[in-house]
Amino acid sequence: MTKKLRWSSVIIFLWALLPWVLMDVAQAEVSTASTAEEPLKIFVSVDMEGIWGVVHGNQCSASSPEYQLARRWMVEDTNAVVKGLFEGGATEVVVNDSHGSMRNIIASELDPRAQLISGSPKPLSMMEGIDSSYRACVFVGYHARAGSAPAILDHTISGAAIYSIKINGIEMPELGINAAVAGYYGVPVVMLAGDTETCRQAKELLGNSLVTVPVKEAVGRLAARNYPREKVLAELREGAQKAVSSLKALKPYELKPPYQFEVNFHTSQQTESGALIPGVKRIGPRTLTFTTKDFLEGYKLMRALISLASSI
DSSP, X not given: OOHHHHHHHHHHHHHHHHHHHHHHHHHHXXXXXXXXXXXXXXXXXXXXXXXXXXXXXXXXXXXXXXXXXXXXXXXXXXXXXXXXXXXXXXXXXXXXXXXXXXXXXXXXXXXXXXXXXXXXXXXXXXXXTOOTXXXXXXXXXXXXXXXXSSOTTOOSSOTTTEEEEEETTEEOOHHHHHHHHHHHTTOOEEEEEEEHHHHHHHHHHHOTTSEEEXXXXXXXXXXXXXXXXXXXXXXHHHHHXXXXXXXXXXXXXXXXXXXXXXEEESSGGGGTTGGXXXXXXXXXXXXXXXXXXXXXXXXXXXXXXXXXXXXX
């Protein structure tokens, strides 16, 4: 075979191979683009007692003149977190107003890139809007469980009704209950902001990899040392950035079924209506218990028992 003929054969072979090479390159580019463009949705639940500057129930009540200023602190803390989340790579942020009437955040002052879920009642309350499309969950302005000290305005869901809530034998703060709701959908909690005791409880329950930002240190139930304002806002922003980058370090908080709920109320009267519900047992004057195979069903039944008790 002549040299010219050999080169012709090589060229024909390479020409025949070219479409397959181009196809592989195109598929690799599509795969890379798909990974790069994968949405990074973050769910943010915002309570009020753990917001910087808040030390008294009056500041959390719409009937008090102090409320308007606390609302502004609330949206400022939230905006610092939202800004950090977007800077960290979030493509979508949904904020759920999670305190009281759930109409506290000043909507017109919220970062315009974020969506706001406002108002009450909502089926999932503090976690309304969460689903499996989210990559992470953040808690802002959260507080410690009932009976904590020192901790600002410690309570669990309803200060007027609830003495304690246990799930599978673990006494739960709101942050734990809500983390389990997120875990139901496979979503990890990656950041929490509140007073120092709340941050401690969060790490104890959810792990040391959780990003926590303490905004104040309680010296009593109604008094705290608030950290410098600008420093707190900077740390909230930086903490949110860090939380986005540490998504892989945290797993969803998932309890194992069956789920045994034990709800302890302040008075015996608060258990009477709930004890009439099929499947709910009154095991003590102030204690109701029930077991479910589905965590979300148990969560909703727990909320219903609290609503009944609060109506008395």
